[in-house]
Amino acid sequence: MRAPGLALRSLLPFLLGLPALLALQGSLSDFWASVLITAGVNVILAVSLNVVNGFTGQFSIGHAGFMAVGAYTAAKITLAAAGWAPAGLPPRLADGAVFLLALLAGMVTAALAGLLVGMPSLRLRGDYLAIVTLGFNEIIRVIIENTAFLGRATGLSGLPRRTTFAWAWMGVIATVVMARRLLGSTHGRALLAIREDEVAAEAMGVDTTGYKVKAFVVSSAFAGLAGGLLVHLIQLCTPRTFTFVKSIEVVVMVVLGGLGSVTGSAVAAFGLTLALEGLREVQEYRMVAYSLLLIVLMLTRPTGLFGTREAWDWLPRLPWRRRPEEGA
Amino acid sequence: MSAAGVAAPAAGGEGGAAPVLEARGVTMRFGGLQALAAFDLRLEPRELVGLIGPNGAGKTTAFNAITGVYAPTGGEVRVGGARVNGERPHQICARGVARTFQNIRLFKELSALDNVRVACHLGARAGWAAALALTGGFLRDEARLTRRAGEFLAVMGLAHRRDEPAKGLPYGEQRRLEIARALATGPKVLCLDEPAAGMNASEKVALMELIRKIRDDFGLAILVIEHDMRLVMGVSERLVVLDHGVTIARGTPEAVRRDPKVIEAYLGDSYLEERHIAVPDDRPGRKS
Numbered sequence: 001m002r003a004p005g006l007a008l009r010s011l012l013p014f015l016l017g018l019p020a021l022l023a024l025q026g027s028l029s030d031f032w033a034s035v036l037i038t039a040g041v042n043v044i045l046a047v048s049l050n051v052v053n054g055f056t057g058q059f060s061i062g063h064a065g066f067m068a069v070g071a072y073t074a075a076k077i078t079l080a081a082a083g084w085a086p087a088g089l090p091p092r093l094a095d096g097a098v099f100l101l102a103l104l105a106g107m108v109t110a111a112l113a114g115l116l117v118g119m120p121s122l123r124l125r126g127d128y129l130a131i132v133t134l135g136f137n138e139i140i141r142v143i144i145e146n147t148a149f150l151g152r153a154t155g156l157s158g159l160p161r162r163t164t165f166a167w168a169w170m171g172v173i174a175t176v177v178m179a180r181r182l183l184g185s186t187h188g189r190a191l192l193a194i195r196e197d198e199v200a201a202e203a204m205g206v207d208t209t210g211y212k213v214k215a216f217v218v219s220s221a222f223a224g225l226a227g228g229l230l231v232h233l234i235q236l237c238t239p240r241t242f243t244f245v246k247s248i249e250v251v252v253m254v255v256l257g258g259l260g261s262v263t264g265s266a267v268a269a270f271g272l273t274l275a276l277e278g279l280r281e282v283q284e285y286r287m288v289a290y291s292l293l294l295i296v297l298m299l300t301r302p303t304g305l306f307g308t309r310e311a312w313d314w315l316p317r318l319p320w321r322r323r324p325e326e327g328a
Numbered sequence: 329m330s331a332a333g334v335a336a337p338a339a340g341g342e343g344g345a346a347p348v349l350e351a352r353g354v355t356m357r358f359g360g361l362q363a364l365a366a367f368d369l370r371l372e373p374r375e376l377v378g379l380i381g382p383n384g385a386g387k388t389t390a391f392n393a394i395t396g397v398y399a400p401t402g403g404e405v406r407v408g409g410a411r412v413n414g415e416r417p418h419q420i421c422a423r424g425v426a427r428t429f430q431n432i433r434l435f436k437e438l439s440a441l442d443n444v445r446v447a448c449h450l451g452a453r454a455g456w457a458a459a460l461a462l463t464g465g466f467l468r469d470e471a472r473l474t475r476r477a478g479e480f481l482a483v484m485g486l487a488h489r490r491d492e493p494a495k496g497l498p499y500g501e502q503r504r505l506e507i508a509r510a511l512a513t514g515p516k517v518l519c520l521d522e523p524a525a526g527m528n529a530s531e532k533v534a535l536m537e538l539i540r541k542i543r544d545d546f547g548l549a550i551l552v553i554e555h556d557m558r559l560v561m562g563v564s565e566r567l568v569v570l571d572h573g574v575t576i577a578r579g580t581p582e583a584v585r586r587d588p589k590v591i592e593a594y595l596g597d598s599y600l601e602e603r604h605i606a607v608p609d610d611r612p613g614r615k616s
């Protein structure tokens with residue numbers, strides 16, 4: 001009796017989301033599908049980075065590095081499984097199963113990379129994490145460019161196109177559900193406490209190092225998911241996709257949306273992707289645009305568009321959204 | 329998980345019971361500065377002890393050494409009989425030592441309730457996976473923590489501030505919220521660093537009453553730093569006096585207040601003169 005109830009509550013967003021996404025998918029042109037997939041990937045990146053930079057108050061600027069780890073892992077798996085057609089299984093189902101496995105594997109390797117980077121650097125306070133993640137981003141690039149197995153600078157090509165609109169946005173749902181559920185739990189509050197005052201959080205019994213590492217590992221896993229999704233859209237996996245510029249792009253999205261706001265990150269990532277899509281000619285000047293955007297933001301609205309609030313905090317206080325009263 | 333190996337507060341509170349907190353020759357050096365020298369302290373269950381001394385005497389340093397913010401450069405700290413030197417503050421907190429901060433360190437952007445809920449964290453049983461899957465165990469755990477946190481807010485008279493961000497509370501309430509938060513960690517020892525600082529006279533008296541009540545209701549040992557001699561003497565059973573890191577006196581308030589070394593230390597600080605609190609002869613409304 002309890003198990004089905006748990007499964008339903010736990011999976012409800014996915015059960016509601018999947019049919020809606022599949023229905024929408026049918027009516028999308030190829031162009032819009034690929035724009036929206038890109039936007040979805042960026043939403044995953046921004047929301048997951050927000051777990052570290054927004055919730056926990058750390059400063060990671062190497063998200064693209066973890067994205068690369070997930071992307072290459074997933075790409076290697078789908079390439080290896082190309083042409084694999086088990087008897088008795090419809091090919092589309094087999095492809096889907098392989099892709100799901102590839103994405104999950106990408107999340108695991110990205111999480112391991114996060115553990116490797118986070119363990120030593122999160123022990124120390126301050127800007128150490130920024131430097132280490134930046135370095136990690138570059139190291140990953142250098143490693144890829146020098147590894148034949150990973151296709152060196154030219155990368156891995158000929159990937160199957162597996163990322164549909166529904167796949168990408170199921171990933172978005174997973175990321176947002178993770179972030180919101182974390183935030184609503186005692187573990188999420190411990191992360192916020194670390195952001196607010198690390199000394200006090202530690203004194204109140206929060207294992208601050210352990211929590212920072214856990215948040216970083218979870219965040220890295222979802223960066224890996226975004227990587228896996230992206231390369232199975234563009235059908236190409238090269239180190240150029242995962243440079244420092246990409247990492248900064250994600251940081252800009254998080255800061256723009258508001259450090260600590262899940263909906264803020266999502267809206268900013270979505271909006272910025274569409275804006276970039278509309279301004280293809282000026283893409284080369286992205287870094288300049290980001291710098292200007294950050295400067296304007298710092299001058300006019302340093303907390304980002306949403307601050308630490310969520311979109312629904314602006315809704316009128318409806319009867320069923322009343323604050324929990326005492327004793328409730 | 330946390331309290332493993334820690335003796336429960338002795339039921340009868342008999343004198344010979346193991347001390348809940350013990351400092352033996354704790355020394356704290358910052359470069360050339362000896363901020364705390366051979367600090368000794370035995371805190372029995374349910375004892376209320378005052379730690380006093382002029383500015384810069386090393387009182388806060390003693391707290392920091394006890395709670396693991398600094399690793400003592402010498403001596404040892406024992407909590408419930410177990411040596412805790414070198415443990416991180418969260419581990420020492422889990423052993424049952426909670427504290428407040430002299431310069432208020434609330435989680436400013438979080439609500440009063442969430443400030444306390446963070447401190448209830450040690451009692452959380454559901455892990456990350458349960459939280460992300462929204463298991464029934466997790467939801468029950470959250471409800472339990474929320475109820476518990478609400479109770480601590482009520483104890484400190486802050487129930488009406490439940491959903492307000494901590495940074496918006498008046499100063500006196502922020503100090504009380506710090507105490508509520510420390511209590512929520514489920515301590516056996518509560519270390520209060522100038523809990524009445526910045527309060528007016530009547531607030532201070534009320535707070536001291538509250539501190540005594542907390543001790544009685546929760547059965548805690550309390551170590552309190554307070555600058556106002558009259559207040560701290562009224563509330564504590566025993567005093568330890570620090571000056572320049574050295575323990576210059578210890579004993580009952582009556583004995584300490586007549587101790588020439590104490591008078592000298594405070595006069596040297598022109599402390600008593602400034603505040604017209606030479607020798608307190610009345611003690612703020614002591615209830616029995």
Ligand SMILES: Nc1ncnc2c1ncn2[C@@H]1O[C@H](COP(=O)(O)OP(=O)(O)OP(=O)(O)O)[C@@H](O)[C@H]1O
Nearest residue numbers: 358361363381382383384385386387388389390430
């Ligand atoms: N982290 C530190 N590094 C260097 N010196 C320190 C440090 N912390 C404290 N001190 C020094 O140690 C001495 C004792 O400081 P402490 O804060 O313990 O005094 P206190 O008794 O709490 O004084 P107050 O009543 O002003 O709060 C002071 O001289 C202070 O400057």
Ligand SMILES: [Mg+2]
Nearest residue numbers: 387388389430
């Ligand atoms: Mg002090």
